[in-house]
Amino acid sequence: MSLEQLVGTVELPDLRKFLPEFILLVLAFTLFTLELTFKGEKKRRLLLTVSYAGYALVLLSLFVPWRHPGDTFYASFTNDALAVTVKLFATLLTMAVLAFVNAYYRHFRSFYGEFYYLLAFTLLGVFILASSYNLVILYVALELVSVGFYVLTALFRGSTASKEGAFKYLVLGGLSIALASYGAAFMYVYAGSLDLREILSYEGQDLHYLILGLVFFLIGFAVKIGAVPFHFWLPDAYQGAPTPVTALMASVGKLAFFIPLLRVMPLVQEKFSVVWTVTVGVIAALTMLFGNFVALVQKDVKRMLAYSSIAHSGYLLAAAAVAKELGMKALLYFLLVYGVMAAGSFLVLALLERGRGWRNELEYFSGLRFTLPAVAFAFFIYLIALLGVPPTAGFAGKALVFMALSFDELWWLAFVMILSTAVSTGYYVRLVVLMFMKEPVVETGRPVSAAAERLSLALTALASVLLGALPGLIWFLIEASVASILGR
Amino acid sequence: MERVEAAFPFISLSMLFPVVFALAVGLARELYARYLALVGTALTFLLSLVAVAHFDFSKADAVQLYEEYAVLPELGVKLALGADGLSLLMYFLTTLISLVAVVWSVGDEKVSYRLKEYFIAFLLTETFVIGVFTAFDLIVFYVFYELTLLPMLFVIGIWGYKLRLYSAYKFFIYIFVSSLFLLLGIASLAVYHYKTKGYFTFSYFELLGLQMPLSFELFTFLLFFIAFAVKTPIVPFHTWLPDAHGEAPTAGSVVLAAVLLKMGTYALLRFNVGLFPEATKLLAPYLVALGIFSIVMASWMTISQTNVKRFVAYSSVSHMGFVVTAMFLLNMEGLRASVIEMFAHGLTSAGLFMVAGFIYNRLHTFNFRSLKGAIKFMPLFATVTAVIAFSAMGLPGGSSFWGKFLTVLSAREHSTLLAFAVVAAAFFSGAYVLYFLKTLYLDTKEESVLVHFRDLEGAPLVAFAMILLPVIAVGLFPFVFFAFFEASLKLLLKLIGH
Numbered sequence: 005m006s007l008e009q010l011v012g013t014v015e016l017p018d019l020r021k022f023l024p025e026f027i028l029l030v031l032a033f034t035l036f037t038l039e040l041t042f043k044g045e046k047k048r049r050l051l052l053t054v055s056y057a058g059y060a061l062v063l064l065s066l067f068v069p070w071r072h073p074g075d076t077f078y079a080s081f082t083n084d085a086l087a088v089t090v091k092l093f094a095t096l097l098t099m100a101v102l103a104f105v106n107a108y109y110r111h112f113r114s115f116y117g118e119f120y121y122l123l124a125f126t127l128l129g130v131f132i133l134a135s136s137y138n139l140v141i142l143y144v145a146l147e148l149v150s151v152g153f154y155v156l157t158a159l160f161r162g163s164t165a166s167k168e169g170a171f172k173y174l175v176l177g178g179l180s181i182a183l184a185s186y187g188a189a190f191m192y193v194y195a196g197s198l199d200l201r202e203i204l205s206y207e208g209q210d211l212h213y214l215i216l217g218l219v220f221f222l223i224g225f226a227v228k229i230g231a232v233p234f235h236f237w238l239p240d241a242y243q244g245a246p247t248p249v250t251a252l253m254a255s256v257g258k259l260a261f262f263i264p265l266l267r268v269m270p271l272v273q274e275k276f277s278v279v280w281t282v283t284v285g286v287i288a289a290l291t292m293l294f295g296n297f298v299a300l301v302q303k304d305v306k307r308m309l310a311y312s313s314i315a316h317s318g319y320l321l322a323a324a325a326v327a328k329e330l331g332m333k334a335l336l337y338f339l340l341v342y343g344v345m346a347a348g349s350f351l352v353l354a355l356l357e358r359g360r361g362w363r364n365e366l367e368y369f370s371g372l373r374f375t376l377p378a379v380a381f382a383f384f385i386y387l388i389a390l391l392g393v394p395p396t397a398g399f400a401g402k403a404l405v406f407m408a409l410s411f412d413e414l415w416w417l418a419f420v421m422i423l424s425t426a427v428s429t430g431y432y433v434r435l436v437v438l439m440f441m442k443e444p445v446v447e448t449g450r451p452v453s454a455a456a457e458r459l460s461l462a463l464t465a466l467a468s469v470l471l472g473a474l475p476g477l478i479w480f481l482i483e484a485s486v487a488s489i490l491g492r
Numbered sequence: 493m494e495r496v497e498a499a500f501p502f503i504s505l506s507m508l509f510p511v512v513f514a515l516a517v518g519l520a521r522e523l524y525a526r527y528l529a530l531v532g533t534a535l536t537f538l539l540s541l542v543a544v545a546h547f548d549f550s551k552a553d554a555v556q557l558y559e560e561y562a563v564l565p566e567l568g569v570k571l572a573l574g575a576d577g578l579s580l581l582m583y584f585l586t587t588l589i590s591l592v593a594v595v596w597s598v599g600d601e602k603v604s605y606r607l608k609e610y611f612i613a614f615l616l617t618e619t620f621v622i623g624v625f626t627a628f629d630l631i632v633f634y635v636f637y638e639l640t641l642l643p644m645l646f647v648i649g650i651w652g653y654k655l656r657l658y659s660a661y662k663f664f665i666y667i668f669v670s671s672l673f674l675l676l677g678i679a680s681l682a683v684y685h686y687k688t689k690g691y692f693t694f695s696y697f698e699l700l701g702l703q704m705p706l707s708f709e710l711f712t713f714l715l716f717f718i719a720f721a722v723k724t725p726i727v728p729f730h731t732w733l734p735d736a737h738g739e740a741p742t743a744g745s746v747v748l749a750a751v752l753l754k755m756g757t758y759a760l761l762r763f764n765v766g767l768f769p770e771a772t773k774l775l776a777p778y779l780v781a782l783g784i785f786s787i788v789m790a791s792w793m794t795i796s797q798t799n800v801k802r803f804v805a806y807s808s809v810s811h812m813g814f815v816v817t818a819m820f821l822l823n824m825e826g827l828r829a830s831v832i833e834m835f836a837h838g839l840t841s842a843g844l845f846m847v848a849g850f851i852y853n854r855l856h857t858f859n860f861r862s863l864k865g866a867i868k869f870m871p872l873f874a875t876v877t878a879v880i881a882f883s884a885m886g887l888p889g890g891s892s893f894w895g896k897f898l899t900v901l902s903a904r905e906h907s908t909l910l911a912f913a914v915v916a917a918a919f920f921s922g923a924y925v926l927y928f929l930k931t932l933y934l935d936t937k938e939e940s941v942l943v944h945f946r947d948l949e950g951a952p953l954v955a956f957a958m959i960l961l962p963v964i965a966v967g968l969f970p971f972v973f974f975a976f977f978e979a980s981l982k983l984l985l986k987l988i989g990h
Contacts, residue, residue, distance in 0.1 A: 330683075393642065393668070394635035403631070403675060410680035411687075418676050426669040433645075433664055437657055441649040476564050483566065 020072040021083040023065045024091055025131050031058035032124035039117035048106050051120040058124070059099050066092055073488065079199060080138035084488035086336070087135035089481045090263055093340050094130050097255045097347050098123065100464055103456040104248045104354045111358045114161035114246070122159075123252075126152030130260040137200040139188040139221075142264055146184065149260055150177045150228070153253055157245040169237075169244025176227055176237040184224025190217030204271035215276075222268075228261040229317045232290040242310035247357055250306070251350035254313050255343035258320075262339050265324055266332060270490050273327040285325040285417050292318025292424040300431050306353055306364040308431055309346075312390060315428060316342050322417055323405045331408040332486045338401035340478065341389075341471050345398060348464035349386040352379060355457060360449025369435060371444030378458070380439045382465045389468040391432040392425060397472035493697055493983065494554035495574065502543035502557050503573045503626050506587065509536045510615035517611050526598050529611035533591040536618065540587040544580060552577035553979035555628060555697075563632075568682070568693035572629040578831065578980040581973065582625040582758055585838045588962070589750040590618040592955050593743040596846055599951030601853055602741050603651060610651060613643035617747055624755050630678045630694040630763075634671070637759070640752060641667055647744040648736055653858075659739035666732035670722035677715030681767070684708065699767055700987070706770055713771035716764050723756030726816055727786040730809045737805035742849025745801065749808050749841035754834050757815045761830065761984070765819070769988035776820040780910075783817030784917050786810070791920035795927055799858045800848040803928060804841065807884065810921045811837045811892070817914065818899040822990060826902035827981040832973060833895025836883070836966050840891060843880035843959045847873075850952055854945045860928075864935035870947040876956050878929065883963050885925035886918065891966035 019026065035051060035058075042050055070088045075081065102123075109115040129148030136142050154177065158170035192198060194213035195206040208214065223234065230238035242250045272280045295315030302308035320342070323335040356362055356379065372380040389396035402425070409418040471478060513532025517525045547556055558574035575583055593614055597603045603610055620643070623636030641664055649660035681699055686692045693699065704712070722729040737745045765772050790810035797803040811833065818830035850873065852858055867874045883890030886897075896918050904911040948956065966973055 388642070391668075394638045399635075399638075403679060406676045406679035407683050410676065410683045422669070422672045422676065425672055426665070429665050429668055433661060436645070437649060437661060440646060441657055441660070474563065475569075476562075479564060479566055 015076070015078060018072070018074070018076045020068050021074060021076045022081060023068045024062045025128060027058065027062050027065050028124060028128045028131060031055070031062070032121050032128060034058070035121035035124055039121060047117055048110075048115060051117060052102065052106055055102060055120050055124070056099065059095050059102070063092070063095050063099075066095075080136060080141050081132075082135050082137055084135070085481070085484035086263070086266070086486075086488050087131075089336075089340070089485045090134040090259060091131050092481075093343055094127060094134070094256045094259055097259075097343050098127055098252065100347055100460045101248050101251050101255075101351065103454070103460040104251075104351055107358065107454060107457070108246060108248050108354050112161070112163075112246070114159070114163075116159050116161075119156065119159060122152050122155055126156065126252075127256070130256055133260045134263045137267060139191065139198045139200065143181070143185055143188060146181060146224070146228070149257065150181065153177075153241075153249075153257060156249045156252070157241055159249075160244070160246045163244065165240075165244035166246065167244070169241035172237040173241040176234070180224040180227030180234070183220045183227075187217045187220025187222070187224065190214075190220065193217075200268060201271065204268070204275065218268075218272075222265070225261055225265055226287065229258060229265075229320075230291075230314045231287050231317055231321060232294045232314070235291070235294070235314050235317075238314055239307055239310045242313065243304065243307045247306065247350055247354035250310075251347045251354065254309075254350055255347035258313070258317070258346070259339055259343050262320060262324075262335070266335055266339075267489055269324060269327045269332055269335075277327055280327055281325050281412060281414070284321055285414060288318050288321035288325055289417055289420040290318070291315070291321060292421060293427075294318075296424040296427040296431075300427055302431070303366055304364050305366065305369065305435070306350075309349055309353070312428065312431075313346060315424060316346070316390075318424065319402065319405055319421065322414075322421055323408050325414065325417065326408040326412045328408070328411055329486060329490065330404075330411050332489065333482050334401070334404035334408040336485055337404055337475070337478075337482050340482075341397035341401055341468070344464055344471065345386050345389040345396075345468045348461065348468060349383065349390065351457075351461060351464065352383045352386065355379060355451055355453055355461070358451035361446075362448045362451075366434070366438060368446050368448060369438045370442045370446070372439040375444055375448075375450060379453075379461070382461045384436055384439065385465040385468055387432045387435055389472070391428060395469065395473040397468050397470075397475075400472040400475050493576070493700065494551070495558045495697070496548070496551075496554050496556040498557040498559050498574070500546070501559050502539060502546065503575065503583070503622065504559055506536050506539045506543065506583075507573075507619045507622050509539065510590075510618045514612045514615040517608055517615065522607050525607040525611045526594070529594045529615055530598065532615055533587070533594045533618065537587040537591045540584050543575075544584055547575070547577075547580055549577070549975055551979070552580075552976065553983040555579075558628075566692075568691060568695065569631050570629055570695070571632055572695060573623075573626045573632075574628050575626050576980045577976040577978070578758070578762070579625050581831070581835060581976040582754060583622055585754070585835055586618065586621045586625060586751050588958070589747060589838060589842055590614065590621075592842060592846075592958050593746045595951055595958065596746065596849070596955040597741075597743045599955075600742055600849065602849075603743070606650060609646065613647050614743065614747070617643045617647075621751050621755070625758060628696040630681070630696060630699070632694075633759075633763075634675060634678055637674075637755060638668070638671055640755070644736075644740075644744065644748065644752070647747075648740045651741040651744065652739040653741075655735065655739045659735035662732050663736035666722055666729075670729070671719045673715045674719035677712045677719075680715070681712055696762075696766075702767070704768075706774075709768045709771040710774070713764055713768040713775065716768075717760070720756045720760045720764065724753060724760070724812050724816065725756070725809060726782055727789045727809065727813070730786075730790070733809060734802050734805045737808065737845075738799060738802040742845055742852070745805075745845040745849075746842045749805070749845060750838040753808060753812060753841075754838055757812065757819065757830065757834055760816070761819055761827070765822075765984055766987060772820070772988060773822070776822050779820040780817050783813050783815075783820065784913055786813030786816065787917040788813075788920055791917070791924055794924040795920075798860045800851055800860060800863070801845070801858050803860070803924070804844040804848055807844070807921070807924060808837070808841050810924075811841070811884070813917070814895055814899055814921075817917075818895065818902060821899070821902045821906060822985075822988065823902050823905050824981065824985060825898045825905065827984065828974060828978070829895045829898030829902060831977050831981065832898070832966065832970060833892065835973060836891035836895055836963070839959055839963045839966070840880055840884035843876075843956065843963065844884060846952065846955060846959070847877050847880065850948070860931055864931060865933070867932045869945050872953075873948045874933070876948065876960065877932065879960060880963065881925050881929055883967060885922050889964075889967045891963045893967060894970045
């Protein structure tokens with residue numbers, strides 16, 4: 005081989021396709037350096053300001069990869085509409101959460117400067133996870149996101165619950181990643197390639213390797229999204245984590261972990277659509293039933309919302325069971341809007357927890373309308389969105405899932421979904437009744453909220469309604485994303 | 493179905509008015525809340541009168557005043573609003589009853605706290621209900637249908653009587669859960685349309701001509717039916733109603749009984765009969781039987797009530813039984829009977845709930861027994877009560893007479909035996925009204941508690957007058973009202989091939 009030929013095969017990475025990731029990496033290291041250099045109150049404000057500026061820059065830079073779709077790094081990094089959409093929402097949600105961070109940690113006397121660069125690295129993991137078909141890259145990205153979340157969960161001074169949650173998350177998460185990599189190895193044996201697209205379109209002899217590999221690989225993700233029976237870590241981690249981190253895990257985290265699943269969907273529909281539908285459908289049914297029934301008996305609202313997050317994984321998986329275009333659209337739409345509602349609902353808790361003597365128990369929410377009317381109203385919006393009352397985004401999501409299910413005539417799953425939504429009515433409406441129709445029973449201090457926090461809550465509440473009432477606002481993103489993974 | 497574009501957006505404006513006034517109520521001082529609400533509902537009522545005047549009755553089967561705004565073209569969702577004669581009547585009833593409810597609330601002593609929220613809830617309900625009756629896109633219909641739940645949840649839960657929280661809960665869960673079946677039904681229809689025609693649509697006009705295999709038609713019919721049977725309610729699904737209607741504040745009960753129940757029967761007629769003609773024909777005999785069962789059961793339950801509000805609530809169930817029975821007799825007289833009975837019951841149930849509310853305001857009890865003869869001291873109120881109660885019973889000249897009379901006529905077209913069954917059922921529904929009136933008028937009050945009460949006056953009197961006028965009008969000139977919906981009904985009958 006001559007030198008020219010050798011150089012010819014070397015592809016120069018196209019910066020335009022991974023500019024946001026690059027900025028994020030620079031941001032993470034900048035935050036790291038700042039964290040080491042500065043001290044005290046000045047550091048907190050500096051880190052927050054630099055984070056905001058950095059994420060804003062990332063948002064702006066998303067236009068570049070949107071304009072230049074295509075693979076780079078020898079097809080191990082895929083930049084398509086789906087990736088850009090996910091990155092857009094992940095960044096926006098992170099910015100919404102960021103408003104609450106400093107005040108929250110100050111209240112609990114638990115400020116760690118590490119939070120900011122860990123967050124940036126986690127988001128980098130999310131970005132990469134959203135834009136790859138390569139098993140090794142997916143594996144690394146998965147690790148990056150997970151390790152980020154383990155540490156962020158544990159970063160809570162003096163809270164044993166947070167350590168317990170993080171440890172459970174670590175053990176089960178580690179196991180799941182091991183399973184995923186084991187699955188990846190099997191798939192490599194089957195097709196001799198690490199690219200999921202090639203693996204799933206390869207016409208090999210040893211199909212059992214592929215099945216085994218795919219099953220292990222997907223179990224790895226099932227653990228991450230909290231699907232039953234792999235959900236045991238989730239309530240503890242969600243409850244133990246600092247609430248802004250819970251908000252991140254429920255929104256950005258869930259968004260990231262579902263994307264590889266979404267990318268696999270078009271690829272399975274030829275080879276084993278029936279097996280896929282039945283397996284994913286059964287897991288979906290179990291997940292939504294379990295999540296909702298257990299949420300119904302929770303006394304702690306944060307834990308209740310954690311179980312509701314499990315239930316929503318079930319609804320999302322129900323959409324994923326329909327490996328057709330409509331199923332993918334339903335999954336992606338519901339995923340994006342669920343992130344908004346979930347972030348909002350946990351952020352309300354993050355705000356309330358700063359009230360003197362506040363605990364996230366049901367009776368503390370009694371008469372919230374009288375003590376904190378605006379917060380109660382925002383929480384009301386998130387709750388009805390999670391329940392799926394029209395015209396909120398949660399309703400549009402459920403309607404799309406129903407459409408997807410009737411597309412494949414999965415009536416049994418549709419009825420399970422009706423049943424589990426019926427169960428969920430109990431706990432969401434209970435909170436609404438408590439907040440608006442009862443008098444306050446516990447004396448607590450009122451948290452002081454900053455303008456940025458109020459803005460963040462107002463915008464997420466507004467988005468929870470608007471994205472449902474006028475889905476056209478983001479539908480073009482959904483169409484483009486699904487078209488991109490279908491290879492159109 | 494023919495569509496006539498609106499020259500002026502009457503319907504969207506009459507949905508916008510209450511929202512604007514609700515905002516105003518939210519921003520203004522609490523002192524002005526009731527007046528703003530009054531002006532808002534009155535203006536909307538006037539607007540609906542103008543809309544009725546602009547309606548071309550010579551082609552009342554066409555959807556007139558039609559407006560269309562795209563929401564999500566990719567999935568065929570559009571905000572399609574319009575009114576044929578049937579919708580127009582219901583739209584008119586909605587604006588009338590909303591005004592009555594607000595007028596009543598002005599003079600209701602129970603309405604004394606959280607006034608802003610109270611009137612905002614009623615104004616929003618008006619918008620949502622107008623949306624239900626005028627939507628010609630199934631998703632839009634569903635959105636408004638569900639949205640009516642939210643303000644009512646608050647009305648029952650905040651301003652209701654003793655069991656308010658329990659009732660509010662029950663009301664919301666029953667209706668919300670049952671309507672999830674409707675959502676699945678709507679979704680499956682749109683998907684079926686996509687599979688046969690190649691594009692998604694939720695438009696009523698396009699789904700109207702959809703040819704479906706009978707099994708699928710039956711399946712979707714039942715999905716729709718579950719939602720509307722709970723809403724209507726038909727007897728085995730009625731248990732939410734006595735609690736919700738019994739515990740809601742008077743104006744809430746008025747709106748619930750007069751308008752929100754009609755959403756169920758209106759939707760049965762518009763969607764179940766219209767979209768699934770074959771399934772309708774197949775299931776009609778069973779539904780008629782269910783309707784008659786409903787009438788008899790509910791009448792018996794009514795007689796055994798001691799609480800005036802629950803009494804009226806159960807009587808509503810029996811009336812709705814008539815509506816369902818008449819509807820599924822599937823001939824012209826039957827459909828006519830069911831629609832005129834919907835309208836008539838809207839008026840009389842509103843009136844009866846106001847009677848109950850008035851009694852509570854004077855005596856602070858809903859208990860029948862303690863009311864014995866009390867009405868004697870209030871001659872004007874006694875007259876009004878008698879007129880409304882006899883109308884509800886179906887005395888000739890009263891509004892409900894035509895519904896019952898035509899139901900019997902229509903049943904006779906099928907068989908004389910069926911007609912007898914309807915007459916027997918009607919007997920029970922008459923019995924409870926007589927029992928009610930007997931307790932109020934003929935029993936004597938024990939002397940120790942002989943108190944004189946103030947008679948009807950002020951706002952309640954106005955509210956009663958607004959109900960009485962149309963009650964008498966329906967009783968004496970039913971053909972004026974038939975003119976609204978006859979053409980629409982003919983079209984429906986043509987759809988099911990009669």
